[in-house]
Amino acid sequence: MQRTCRNAWCKQPYEVVADDLAFYDQVSPVFAGKKELIPPPTLCPECRHQKRAMLIPHLAFHERASALSGKRILSIYPESSPFPVYGIDEWWSDGWDPMTYGMPLDHQLPFFQQFRMLLSRVPRMANTNNYCENCDYCYSAGNAKNCFHCAIVHRSEEIYYSEMITGGNSNLMDCYRCQQSQHLYQCWQCISCVSSTFLKEVY
Numbered sequence: 001m002q003r004t005c006r007n008a009w010c011k012q013p014y015e016v017v018a019d020d021l022a023f024y025d026q027v028s029p030v031f032a033g034k035k036e037l038i039p040p041p042t043l044c045p046e047c048r049h050q051k052r053a054m055l056i057p058h059l060a061f062h063e064r065a066s067a068l069s070g071k072r073i074l075s076i077y078p079e080s081s082p083f084p085v086y087g088i089d090e091w092w093s094d095g096w097d098p099m100t101y102g103m104p105l106d107h108q109l110p111f112f113q114q115f116r117m118l119l120s121r122v123p124r125m126a127n128t129n130n131y132c133e134n135c136d137y138c139y140s141a142g143n144a145k146n147c148f149h150c151a152i153v154h155r156s157e158e159i160y161y162s163e164m165i166t167g168g169n170s171n172l173m174d175c176y177r178c179q180q181s182q183h184l185y186q187c188w189q190c191i192s193c194v195s196s197t198f199l200k201e202v203y
Contacts, residue, residue, distance in 0.1 A: 001015065001016040001017075001021070001040065002014075002015055003015070003016060003040070003041075003042070005042075005043050005044035005047055006042045006043060007043060007044075007047050010043075010044060010046075010047055012044045012046070013044075014044040014045060016040045016041065020040065021040060024037065024038040024039075024040065025037065025038075059139060059149060059150075059151050060076065061074055061075070061076060061137055062074070062075055062076070062077065062078040062079065063075075064077070064078065064079040064085065065079070066085065066086055066087045066090060066126070067084035067085055067086060067123060068084070068086045068087070068090045068095065068096060068123070069086075069087065069090060071087060073085075073087040073126050074126065074127065074136050074137070075126035075127060076126070076127055076139055077124060077126065081124075082120045083119060083120050083121070083122065083123070083124055084121075084122075084123040084124070085123065085124050085125075085126050086123045086124070086125060086126065087126050088125055088126055088127060088128075088129060088130075091123065091124075091125040091126070092125075096123070098122070101118070101121045101122045101123070103117065103118050103121070127139060128140045128141075129141045129142070129144075130142045130143075131143045132144045132145070132147075133145045133146070134146045134147075135147045135148075135150075135153070137149050138150045138151070138153055139151045139152070140152045140153075141153045141154065142154045142155070143155045144156050144157060144159070145157040145158075146158050146159075147159040147160070148160050148161070149161050150162050150163065150165065151163045151164070152164045152165070152166070153165045153166070153169075154166045154167065155167050155168060155169075156168065156169035156170060156172070157169075157170050158170050158171045158172075159171075159172045159173075159175075160172070160173045160174070161173055161174050162174060162175040162176065162178070163175075163176050163177070164176060164177045164178075165177075165178055165179075166179055167179045167180055168180045169181050169182065170182045170183075171183045171184075172184045172185075172187075173185050173186075174186045175187045175188070175190070176188045176189065177189045177190075178190045178191070178193070179191045179192070180192045181193040181194065182194050182195070183195045183196075184196055184197070184199070185197040185198075186198050187199040187200070187202075188200045188201065189201045189202075190202045190203075191203045
């Protein structure tokens with residue numbers, strides 16, 4: 001099925017294949033015995049990606065005060081955020097009781113209004129880095145070392161300006177979705193590659 005992106009600034013053609021339609025049918029919910037079909041997308045894949053990405057605050061960092069200790073911390077949430085933000089070590093510590101932020105459900109008020117109130121009360125972690133060394137300017141990093149301006153980097157070291165780098169990588173720059181690779185520059189979806197540039201989908 002050929003379609004045209006509905007965004008006025010895009011209007012690019014894209015295809016919705018039969019497997020996509022079968023998947024939408026498979027995951028469509030059933031209410032009171034009637035299946036409510038999920039319609040095919042009206043945006044091209046690139047515009048859909050942009051809409052999803054705009055809700056992910058990774059790679060935008062702010063210096064701010066911790067709401068728990070007042071110390072200056074680096075966070076993906078700005079100072080103007082409506083909810084409290086704790087430093088990573090503070091958030092994992094026993095220095096605060098998460099049960100104090102609970103709220104009783106008021107059946108007289110709309111659920112989502114109360115849910116929004118709860119979200120504005122519960123502290124959030126400044127960033128989601130765990131067991132990292134020198135990776136302050138990374139988002140969602142784990143067991144990583146010496147990485148800068150990366151998102152979702154795990155078990156890797158010396159990674160710069162890259163995203164979704166997992167499992168045994170080292171010395172990568174401007175890469176996306178690479179695994180078990182070393183010394184790459186501007187590579188995309190590569191596995192077990194060494195000393196290469198401008199590769200795409202190499203396994």
